Amino acid sequence: MAVSARRRKAREIKRGAIIKAARSLFLAKGFSDVTVDAIAKKVDISKGAFYLHFKSKDEIYVSVLSSEIERFCRTTSEIQLSPDSAKSAMKELAAAYVDFFLDEPEIFRIFISFMLFIDKKSKHHEQLYKLVEQARRAIKLVEDIIDKGIASGEFSSSLDRQLLLNAIWGLLNGIINLYIFVARRDEHREKIKKTVSCGLDAILAGISA
Numbered sequence: 744m745a746v747s748a749r750r751r752k753a754r755e756i757k758r759g760a761i762i763k764a765a766r767s768l769f770l771a772k773g774f775s776d777v778t779v780d781a782i783a784k785k786v787d788i789s790k791g792a793f794y795l796h797f798k799s800k801d802e803i804y805v806s807v808l809s810s811e812i813e814r815f816c817r818t819t820s821e822i823q824l825s826p827d828s829a830k831s832a833m834k835e836l837a838a839a840y841v842d843f844f845l846d847e848p849e850i851f852r853i854f855i856s857f858m859l860f861i862d863k864k865s866k867h868h869e870q871l872y873k874l875v876e877q878a879r880r881a882i883k884l885v886e887d888i889i890d891k892g893i894a895s896g897e898f899s900s901s902l903d904r905q906l907l908l909n910a911i912w913g914l915l916n917g918i919i920n921l922y923i924f925v926a927r928r929d930e931h932r933e934k935i936k937k938t939v940s941c942g943l944d945a946i947l948a949g950i951s952a
Contacts, residue, residue, distance in 0.1 A: 758796045761786050766807045770849040774804055774856060804853075809877045811850050815843050816880050822888075829892030830947050833911070836884055837943050840915055841936055848923045855920065885911055892950075899952045907950060914942045 764785040768777045779800050783793040797803045822836050844851040885908055892898035922935045 754796070757786075757788075761788075761793065761796055762803065762806055762810065765803045769804065769807060769853055770847075774800075774853055805874045808850075808854055808874055811847075811854075812874075812877050812881060815840070816884070818843070819881075819884055822884065829888050829895060829897045830951075832888045832891070833885070833947065834940070834943060836888065837911075837915060837939055838936065840881075841919060841939055844919055844923070845932055845935065851919060851923055855916075882908070882912070896952050898950045902950055907946075910946060911943070914946065915939060918942065 761782065765777070765782045768781055768785060777800070779793055780790055782800075782803065783790045786793075797806070819836055819839050822832050822839070827835075886904070889898065889902070889904055889907060893900055893902065893904075918935060918939050922931050
């Protein structure tokens with residue numbers, strides 16, 4: 744292996760170690776209470792070495808959340824291609840979405856917190872838009888299922904796709920939000936899933952052709 748290739752590999756390994764350390768700190772303490780110093784200390788590097796890999800805490804936060812979105816997209820990428828009905832695919836995707844965030848609720852918590860509270864006027868605001876673009880991959884899964892249902896005649900052709908998309912994401916995130924931030928989620932996992940299923944059934948019944 745050439746020297747440049749070895750250096751690139753070593754850099755990738757170090758970057759991965761920083762992301763792993765930052766993820767554990769963000770999950771334990773939240774975005775606001777984690778500092779660059781703390782991340783560097785956990786990886787046993789200097790603060791200056793941290794900045795060789797990431798420009799800011801915002802940037803590494805986005806990297807952590809982007810990797811989680813990527814992981815979700817990988818686990819659900821085959822759903823919309825299923826030969827089953829669009830309704831079945833939508834229910835399967837909703838169930839996968841709920842399970843994903845109930846398995847690691849802090850990911851959902853820090854994602855929502857980041858989207859709500861990052862300073863959009865800061866010099867790092869571009870990181871927010873990068874994350875939004877990444878999240879659109881997950882949104883595209885729902886759009887594909889809606890289009891599949893309309894094309895097959897399963898869903899009404901008079902639907903406002905954007906309003907329907909907003910309603911479905913509002914249902915999923917609103918219910919998860921309610922239980923993660925308010926209720927004792929360890930006691931309510933099945934109730935969360937049942938509530939999502941009931942709400943989604945009502946939406947799907949309303950849009951049936």
